[in-house]
Amino acid sequence: MAAKRVTETDSSDKSYAGAVTTTGPEGHRRAHTGRRRNEEARQAILDAALRLLTTPHDGGLNVDLIAREAGVGKQTIYRWWQSKGAVLLEALTDWSDSLVPVPDTGSLREDLCTFLAHTFRRAGEPATSAVLRTLAAEAARDPGTAELFRQFTQTRRDALHAIVRRGRERGEIGPERDLELLVDQAYGLFWYRFLLGNEPLDQGVAERLTDSLVC
């Protein structure tokens, strides 16, 4: 009969390697955290996603791969993110905030040009480029991801917005100018050329774009 304390015998010898369970690629095993979200697992997923996003590997970037790479069950991904794109975006957001510094030299023209040139140069790097492209693709396909993509771009937009706002406060931009529009012209140009890729995005463009915006 089952009721007869079946499990009592093995109460002693758990050899407490028992609490730990899984092996990531770095060979480190992860402990469960009971009924609360396992922050380590979350980080492992985001790390794996970013790693797969930035390093070249053959074949597409699918959820099973992220799960395997993170040493995680697929369900653990789907429990916390609504789609693959959502994971990718969260991975990316964490990572991107540190990419392009926001200059503040006191000169709008200089700050703007520096920021844009930096942005363009980053996007030209193969790793970054791959990430942004993959992401845009995912966002265009899935409306839910699109919203997250919006949030992602928003942080960059805000940085640019801060630059031009400071410029206006210094009187370098007339009060009649629409700052939102100005920012979107810059970022619009960037994404348009980046995604369609038939026109360059280099230092010269950054300068001419700056001139065009601050005229």
Next chain:
Amino acid sequence: MAAKRVTETDSSDKSYAGAVTTTGPEGHRRAHTGRRRNEEARQAILDAALRLLTTPHDGGLNVDLIAREAGVGKQTIYRWWQSKGAVLLEALTDWSDSLVPVPDTGSLREDLCTFLAHTFRRAGEPATSAVLRTLAAEAARDPGTAELFRQFTQTRRDALHAIVRRGRERGEIGPERDLELLVDQAYGLFWYRFLLGNEPLDQGVAERLTDSLVC
């Protein structure tokens, strides 16, 4: 590429009343045309694609669906187009050419503003919006389609370019301005706002954008 093979224009022979075979959604049966390309089938495919692009339906927009909707074998699609996106784009191109007329009033400011406002308004219509979005998604996913998407946007870009070029010829734009950049700022803003959708695209924006570009 699809467009090339299209130009055969065997428009004459639609009559074949003999061996009828398939029924489209409109209940009309289409005759085989033997060893020549069946123009009716081509049109049925593009129509079906456009219909599926513009009308809401549950589930994704897959090739089997287009084929079924067009009353066509899948191979007939893949014989003439390289991918799903190619079909979609050709369907779209046929349809879009008549959308936004290219004004030529003699005033750059007026032409530009009219063109932009018209473009924005079209994109605001639900049907057009859905199409553009679906397409952008497909382009972002498939590199082959991306190239076609580039070509698609190119025709619109060319139209805008013609406007500003006329402006320069009339001396309304200084020779130091980069016309490519100017055009891309306009279209970049458009796509950026259209796809991310957090800022408006209305008459006012068209006007302010015109001011910003022609300053």
Next chain:
Amino acid sequence: MAAKRVTETDSSDKSYAGAVTTTGPEGHRRAHTGRRRNEEARQAILDAALRLLTTPHDGGLNVDLIAREAGVGKQTIYRWWQSKGAVLLEALTDWSDSLVPVPDTGSLREDLCTFLAHTFRRAGEPATSAVLRTLAAEAARDPGTAELFRQFTQTRRDALHAIVRRGRERGEIGPERDLELLVDQAYGLFWYRFLLGNEPLDQGVAERLTDSLVC
């Protein structure tokens, strides 16, 4: 976004109501019993299992369901039973012991026929039928459960064995007959027809089987 769901979980106060903890389907709350096994919980599990076994519901019969239905944590099930099948079998054993009485009229033929007819009739009842079927399925899938299933059937086999043994003691069965075989012929026929279900299991069969066995 994931971060949202995280913060949702650690919303501080759980508004605990005191000693009482869980609500079963009957709305009754169960008190903890400290470091001793909670007999009420055990019973709730067995009840829930039996209820799910006997009442039709959509989808399979999984452990999470039993746990939820019993208002119990899954671990509480796995602490006391080695598998899902073990729970099911214990639930069933408790319930089945009272099902088929073991007659003792002094006549083997009569006892045997009564016992078999009763067994057949019970198996014909929808509730019982569902239980037996579910159980057999579980036993076939899981070797551990198979062993428990063996034990379960053993109690019934023993009952039948007692009847024929009394028959032999009265000289109604020749000493050359293999009683084990005889019993297994009866129960074999029963399970075979019950599970495959293409031949009847009624009073007439009970009689003819009796004749065949006691010839």
Next chain:
Amino acid sequence: MAAKRVTETDSSDKSYAGAVTTTGPEGHRRAHTGRRRNEEARQAILDAALRLLTTPHDGGLNVDLIAREAGVGKQTIYRWWQSKGAVLLEALTDWSDSLVPVPDTGSLREDLCTFLAHTFRRAGEPATSAVLRTLAAEAARDPGTAELFRQFTQTRRDALHAIVRRGRERGEIGPERDLELLVDQAYGLFWYRFLLGNEPLDQGVAERLTDSLVC
């Protein structure tokens, strides 16, 4: 190209290098058959299923494995069979018909005993045993498969039925005996002991069972 009329009689040359598509484990590539069911694929699936059923391998027997082993897409399995069990059963039916010959010596007792002993011996072989067990498990779990299992056992039942029918025609079984019941007693005993496994199934049992049935 092999596309050039691969005739029905493809028994001879499998050497095409062009239109062929897939590689099975034996390195042979399989041609498509257009819009009709590919008989070769069907056979490859059944072969793979039987191979996996009969040879020991680590891990369970899942559909992906069958598909991979057969060099087939999973959908090709699900297109033609409703479940894994259905595949297994069809594989098994093809194979089993040749297993136990149906003797016809003119003596019921002898034929019966031979048939049963043979059946028992086969079931004792590890390969066969594994197959039958896997199958019974699948049948118990899935109602659809149960029906197929019924059909599978039916062919064996029919064989046994033929033996006893011939016996009756020779007058070796009285007209009052229920032949269906007799057959089911034999097969019932077999499956009961086979699946529960606590009593033997050997030559001696075959003999005593024969005596018991033909008394």
Next chain:
DNA sequence: CTTTAATCGAGACGGTACGTCCCGTCTTATT
């Protein structure tokens, strides 16, 4: 009366398998 230890409800976790969807290729039979 404090500490210890076991139970409980809850549910996240790693993992396996499932059955579905869609892609782009292929072949057949027909025209």
Next chain:
DNA sequence: AATAAGACGGGACGTACCGTCTCGATTAAAG
């Protein structure tokens, strides 16, 4: 040769359960 039809190999998807693990609360027994 082009077509309608649809089976095919392949790859990814998101879901269903399994049995394990940890948490924080609870309470009986041990010190």
